[in-house]
Amino acid sequence: MVCLLAYGGINEMKIVHVQSVLPQEDVIALKAKSGESSVKEAISKAVYHYLKCDDEKE
Numbered sequence: 001m002v003c004l005l006a007y008g009g010i011n012e013m014k015i016v017h018v019q020s021v022l023p024q025e026d027v028i029a030l031k032a033k034s035g036e037s038s039v040k041e042a043i044s045k046a047v048y049h050y051l052k053c054d055d056e057k058e
Contacts, residue, residue: 027039036042 031042034042034045036045
């Protein structure tokens with residue numbers, strides 16, 4: 001299930017709440033690899049890393 005809620009107005013960054021289901025083993029591995037103790041921060045770090053790596057390929 002994915003839930004999106006956008007906030008923001010003119011000239012403001014829109015913040016989106018995203019919810020997903022992941023296997024517990026993947027969440028544990030992601031937290032360990034990212035060095036983060038919270039799932040929220042580990043996922044955020046992974047997304048930004050993925051986007052940065054994708055930009056470098058171009």
